[in-house]
Amino acid sequence: MEPFIVSARKYRPLTFKDVVGQQAITNTLENAIKNNHLAQALLFTGPRGVGKTTCARILAKKINEQATNTEVEDDFAFNVFELDAASNNSVDDIRSLIEQVRIPPQVGKYKVYIIDEVHMLSQAAFNAFLKTLEEPPTHAIFIxxxxEKHKIIPTILSRCQIFDFKRITVLSAKDHLKYIAEQEGVNAEDDALHVIAQKADGAMRDALSIYDRVVSFAGKELTRQAVTENLNVLDYDIYFKVTDLLIENKIPDVLIEFNSVLSKGFDGQHFINGLASHFRDLLVAKDNATVQLLEVGDNAKKQYLEQANKVELSFLITAIDKANNCDLQYKTSKNQRLLVELCLMQLASITFSDVKKKAVTL
Known part of the structure; x- marks a missing residue:
């Protein structure tokens, strides 16, 4: 039995073209190498799981390939040194690194030093590193x-060329998950991959970890229902149903639906927060200019467009305000269930006066 390799490792990008969602940075780095315009100290900063260490490794290999005009298959592993600053954060660790920096590489042109989680270095370690970072040997490049860029002292920041990595968009993460699913022979629903991408919250590594977990649960058939069940997230069908009940002023039915959500173990704040997001998605679905802001699957998009046509704009604006206020008051409330129920009753009453006016005119 072969050992299982997690998708985050198995499909770790080997070239800049494979990196997801960071095209501006990868293009800049490729051009810098090509034009011999690369700084000797680079700082990669951004959220977790967006490709900082991956890009650093690709860059480290690419530098020597370009400098020596060798084939891609050639290995420059002896020229790349990785230091985890979380566990090697003392001044002695940095002094040891500085001693190594002085020795030129035996193969290739550059020695590349990748220091991960650099904000974990101690104040003394940062100070010991300053001079070397400002005037490194010609054969050394630091990445x-x-x-957490704000934890790095300004004197270090001023010596580095800074690259800010952005969060991975839901669409980019979904497309990459779709590619991996095809490679692994997994039949995945578009909506299922969208739920995973949204749950990852901009981190590609998290998306791949969630994907592995869900595939272990569901097997080769990855459905939206299996994903929502495994990840313990509220299916958006609940929000569509609740919204229909609200615009029909069916207060008892809304309260029963909320009770069923609580009985499944979901938090009241999680529900009201999701309902506010649902109202926001309906709001952007009402106008062709803002439909592109809807980060959902194709099937869900049709449902949003259908329900958006049934809901008045004034209802949505008032509903978002009330749901958001409920979310803000939730933590300090003595009776949290009653707070959400009161909010739902108020939401179901927004269009009640309009219904009464129509009845009177008839």
Whole structure:
């Protein structure tokens, strides 16, 4: 039995073209290498799981390939040194690194030092590193990576060329998951991959971890229902149903639906927060100019467009405001269930006066 390799490792990009969602940065780095315009100290900063360390490794290999005009298959592993600053954060660790920097590479042109989680270095370690970072030997290139740029002292930042990595969009993450599913022979629904991409919250590594977990649960047939069940997220069908009940002023039915959500173990704040997001999605679905802001699958998009036609704009604006206020008050409320129920009753009453006016005119 072959050992299982997680998707985040198995499908880790090997070239800049494979990196998801960071095209501006990868293009800049490729051009810098091609034009011999690469700084000797680089800082990669951004959220977790967006490709900072991956890009650092690709860059480290690419630098020597370009400098020596060798084939891609040639290995420059001996020229790349990785230091985890989370566990090697003392001044002695940095002094040891500085001693190594002085020795030129035996193969290739550059020695590349990747320092991950660089914000974890101690103050003394940062100070010991300053001079080397400002005037490194011609054969040395430093790539620093961090999720918390604000913790790095300004004197280090001023010596680096800074690259800000952005969060991966839901669409980019979904497309990459679709590619992996095809490679693995998994029949995945578009909506199922969208749920995973949204749950990952901009981190590609998290998306791949969630994907592995869900495939272990569901097997080769990945459905939206299996994903929502495994990840314990509220299916958007519930929000469509609740919204229909609200615009029909069916207060008892809305309260029964909310009770069924609570009985499944979901938090009241999670429900009301999701309902506010649902109203927001309906709002953007009402106008052709803003439909592109709807980050959902194709099937869900049709449902949003259908329900958006049934709901008045004034209802949605008032509903978002009330749901958002309920979300803000939730933590401080003494009776949290009653707070959400009161909010739902108010939401179901927004169009009640309009219904009464129509009845009177008839």
């Amino acid at each position: 620093l990576a961090t999720t």
